[in-house]
Amino acid sequence: MAVNTENDSINFRQAWRIMKRRWLAVTIVLSSVVGITGAVTFSQTPIYEAEGKLLFNKANLYSSLTGITEGQNIDVPGINSNNPLETQAELIRSQPLVQKTIDALELKNSKGQPLTIEEFSQKLKVTGVKGTEVLQISYRSSNPKLAANVVNTLIKNYLENDIRTNRTEVVAAREFISKELPEVETKVRSAEYGLRQFKEKNRIVELQEEAKTSIKNQSDLADEIIKSEAQLVNISSQIQALQNQLGFNSRTAVALYSLSQSTAVQQLLNEFRSSQDKLAMERTRYSDEHPIVIDLANKVQVLRQQLELRVVQTLGKVQNLNERDLQIDPLKQNLTAELVKLEVERTGLSNRVATLGNAFNLYKQRAKILPSLEQNQRQLERNLQVARQTYEQLLRRLQEVQVIENKTIGNARIVSEAQVTNRPVSPKLYLNLALGGFLGIILAVGAALTLEALDGTVKTIEEAQELLGYALLGTIPRLSVSRHYRNRDISTLPIRDNPWSPASAAFEKLQSTLEYTLPDQVLKTIVITSAIPNEGKSFVSANLALAMAQLGRRVLIIDADMRCSNQHQIWKVENSQGLNEILENKIDLQTASRKVANNVYLLTAGTTPSNPFATLASPRMNALIATAQQEYDFVIIDTPPVIYAADALVLGKLVDGTLVVVRPGAANSAISQEMKSLLTQSTQRVLGMVINDVMDETDSYYGYGVQKGYYRLPVTK
Template sequence: METSQSSFRADRYWQIFQRHRIPAVAVFLAISTWGVISTAIKPNIYEAEGKLKFQKSNVNSSLTDVSHEFKVLAPVTDDNNLIATEAEVIKSNSVIEKTINDLQLKDRQGNPLKISNFCDKLNVYVISNTNVLRISYQYPDPQISKEVVNKLIANYLESNLITNKNEALEIRKFLEEQIPKAQQALLDTETSIKELKTKKQILSPQEEASKLATNLGDLEKRLTEARSEIINLNSQSKYLKEQLTMNAQQVLSATELTQSPAIEQIIAQLQELELQLNQEQNRFSENNPQTIKLQDEIRLQRELLAKQVKRVTDSQQEFSSSPQFGEIQEELTVEVIKLESNTIGLTQQIAYLAEIEKKLRQKAANIPEVEQQLTHLERELGVSQRTYELLQNQLNLIEIVAHQNMGNVRVISYATTPNTPVSSSSLGYLSTISLGLISAAGVVYLLEARDSYLRTIKEAKQLFGYNWLGIIPSFNKTELSAIAESDNCSTPPLIVRDDPGSSVSESYRMLQSNLRSLNSDRQIQTIVVTSSVSGEGKSTVAANLAGAMAQVGHKVLLVDADLHSPVQKNIWDTEGDYGLSDLLADNLDYRLATETAMNNLSIISSGTISQSPGNLLDSYRMKDLMHYWSRVYDFVIIDSPSLDKAADAPILGRMADGVLLVVKPEEINRSQAEFAKETLEHSGQNVLGIVFNNINPKVDAGGHYYHSLEKEHDVLPQAQLSSGSEEEFWATIIGVSQKSPKLQLSSTINPQQLLDIPVDRLEDTINHLEQDLAELTALVQEQEDELLMKSQIVRKLRRKVKLASIPERFSLEEELAQEQEIKQMLEKTLRGQRCNLARKRQIICQYQEIIQVKQT
């Protein structure tokens, strides 16, 4: 299957080339001739080459590092474009001009070689995945090509060295200008840090923050304890005052006593003595001298406190005269005074601690700002330090590079004198021929794209959309033995009559078989044969189709209704005086115009040419004739004018059972085909299908043209008969059949003629028929196998369509439709072949019965 499709595509391409061979060959010859001449006069070209290896230079590296710090412009020297940049430097005007001057290069006129001409022969490119640059130069003289490459490399090396030194000097100058600035920036940053720490009195923000947090915690603890102590003292003082039942004046006096400095001093000493006494009592007993001494000092201090109170309040008599003012009240009063004094002290202490807390919190609030400023300055200090160190290091490096005579390129290989030219004549000829072939193919493609003619069956089927009923293959008259002897080459041949064993005759028999299969749906007897344009062979198809129908035993009438350009009279070589136009115009009996062309086939020619054939055909007389003919004959074939010539075909098509459209690819363009289709559709024609005429089976049958067209078969046994007329032989058979009840043959011929037919002749005829039956049986089996294979292909395509994606489904559905159409055509053809096979078997049985009857 794949081999046949490939062969079909090759034949299809060859057919396309044949259509446009003249312009394609002209273009090919023109380009090839020009290329051959150019290659022949072109001198040999030699190419010398050298190679350079590149690496990043120290100068460029230094300048790049410094430029990153100071945001200044520097040459791009990364590995990706270093070599590409240097390649452009090699092709620069200055390097090339110096090379031209050094070698005194001249053009053909003796003038100094131009830079553009030099660059046309120069090739500089990077070897992929390497740091190697290849430099080549092409010139007819191999020695000059070598010298050019080596001189170009030398000039580039010199230029590269000078460029590196100049870059080093520029960088050195730049560094010497920047180092003092960087040093001053470093000192300024250090001074700013020192001033900030001095002003804020912070050496380390982190340590200072930690210390402040600890101090604030201690202050809050002390403040809490002091406030708690004040609450405790106030509670005790309140209670003692209630126990002393002191009035307001007394309370006021007690308050004044607590505010007296002398009393405060005595109270303080009293509290200290009481504390010491408490400690001594814990250490010693009550009789210890030290304890006794402290008790005496406390008593003296209490007495001194009482005297001082009396003196301050100036109310000694009031206190002494009061009967309640005894020793206990005195002690309570002293205790109240001590409590009030302690409360005042704690209040002052809380105020002092609160002030300290406020200052510490203010200092802590300033630490983040100071820390931010200090961090910024320290960052600037780091940047300044690195910049200064970088500049100093690069300056030292530049000092070393400036005194070196090294570049960033090394010569891997110098050019040598080439021995073999790069431009070969054979290569030039091959390139020229290839270019010519490509150009010719392009011309063929453009012409084919602009071609508006229908070239293939597929294009015609897609445009018309009708079922195709048969394919009539193309042929040469020299290929057909019976037709080759004819002298009249302009008359369309009658293949089915003159060469019934040919493949073309078999195709007409297939066509009539397919038309008969249409009778299962609708009775079809009158068929109008037409075409889109003149020259598609409709008259030839009509004549041979009528002959094929007559050969299988149908009674057929062929009517030449092409009153514009009739040809049926010439095809059948009839001599009648009347025709269709005479029947319609003069109301003559149709039998006057009817002539017998062959067995079971009658023909009515066109008759006298009329000036208004459309009026004659579109008449009641024509309708009556067609109605009558359909009752007398099995089939009526009407040859009508083409659709582009007149409206006769649609007129006759409305009277007939259907229209058979003949299409000849390469004879009709798309606009003519569309016009024909619109004409048929608008006139409401029953289009039976399409007959493709003059088709090359190897090119345009899609690989599915039936094998039966390649073999010679006869539908009737007449080709196997020897001497003697066909009518005589059949008359003899019919006469014998009267003695056999199994035979159903006509009895119109005298049965006595059978007595003169020898038995051996009948046996030879049976042998020929059996041989023909075997070949036809093999043919039917081949078609059965082909139909089975086609059915499998259709099933596979249906499964693919179900599983295919949307983009693939369109092409698969189109392919499926084509395969189904071919399968249907195979089924129709196979039905006709089966009928032929059954008919041949019946004929053989009849012959055998006749022999048995005659022998008995």
């Protein structure tokens, strides 16, 4: 972002000029504010502040008692660990300590009555030093010794109360812990019993190891079941093949195999068959009524019954077996034995598969309840652990409290006691005066700017340039009496009477600048006017004529301000006849004009006509200007102010250009803008403006000339 230092410099100079113009208002406001501030400051009673400091032991503030309250949520009276320094500050400001200090020192207020706690608290300040464990205690009073005594007494009362409170808190803590310890011990035992009972009920030794073992056993049982089932299928296939080959099922095979292996059955069977053979032989020889046949038939019958009884005894139940099945050949006997063996193996494998399945299901059911058992066990173990930790902490805290109870210690110690000071903290003389001066400067500047804003006159060159927008052709300084002319009057013709003055140099510069206003033609006739009277248009006209005459040019001054002519007074000549008489065709220019200086001729206004505007607007005025241009090198027409008469607007159209004179402090902004509007509407050729009566002698041009001695009086012989 660019900074326009030139504009800033201009604004600063403008503000400085405003301050200089309004110096009286600035001085009054500034001196008033500073004076009031000083009076108020010196009228106040000096207030002194005494200060003491306490250092707190962090270990004591966050004591073992605090550890119990934080860890076990036990409410011990008097303990607060959220912000210990604020807690101690509130204790220092507490009513009992404050009242005890007031009573000890017999403090009184301004009315002679005992000081109240509220009045005391307003003068007391307790703050913590940031980043430390230090509390700063200060008290203000008009008596410096009393302020120090108050702080020291308050600190003493606090320390005594702190020690007494600590002892009381420790005793309360010991009693509380002693009361809670049996209950916590009971909780520990209850938790231990509950955990043990849970393990016994659920047959728990080590759940993690049991879970690992259960998974492994389930895997092994699954493998064994698969193998046994495969063997069972194989044996069942073999049994089915043997049953098909023998023609009977396994149950019959078992029965026949058992009977074939029974000696008693086989002996009875052999005897039975032998008796049958004999009976059959005898029947061939004898009739059925023969005693031998009858005996043999009875014997066969008895043997049959005995054989059936023996079969029942051997098999354990009645079997529908033929006599031929009771005795089989060796081959069939071997197959039957093999079938019986396979049946036994199948039965064993079936039992094994069932047993393994039951075991697998038991492990599986156990595995399902292991997570819930583990969760319950952990909860019980946590309860036991918390109970044990609480019990151990209470035991440890009880020992610490018993040790602390036998000591007399406090939370703080004195870092520095309050000292009597002779330097008041209120009122702050230099600060108040500085603030008063600063406020006075602001108010003074504001007053100056306000007065400047209410005053609508054009005061500076910059304001004139911004308002009118005309080219600045020259600035004429205010005329003053130098130290060489201390006993002389100020001349209205400094070019003639004081050629070494800054005003003379300003007019010389003005006539030089006018030469370049019309680059395309030679400037010979100009109208000099202003917005209102007393802006110095006649003064400028006369001195500009002298400045041009110094270059050897014949210059004519026409005083066209018939309403209020002034040129004859400046040049100190008669005004009996002049411009009015020429326009009335009574005399000619040669007769009416007068030589007032070397190469300078003056045509006065003459007698005042009844209608000056009509007189100046007549064709003879145009002819007069044309004649003057032929006879003179330069013609200057002094006209009335634009606001009061239209003469300048008419004459401005008859000449080469118009020169506007502006005097700071004379015309206001509205009038100057109205003048510009009139000149613009009348299509005037405004050459520029001249700022007259500039009183700022510090201007670089004029100041340089005065300081360096360029304008000195000539040496007289």
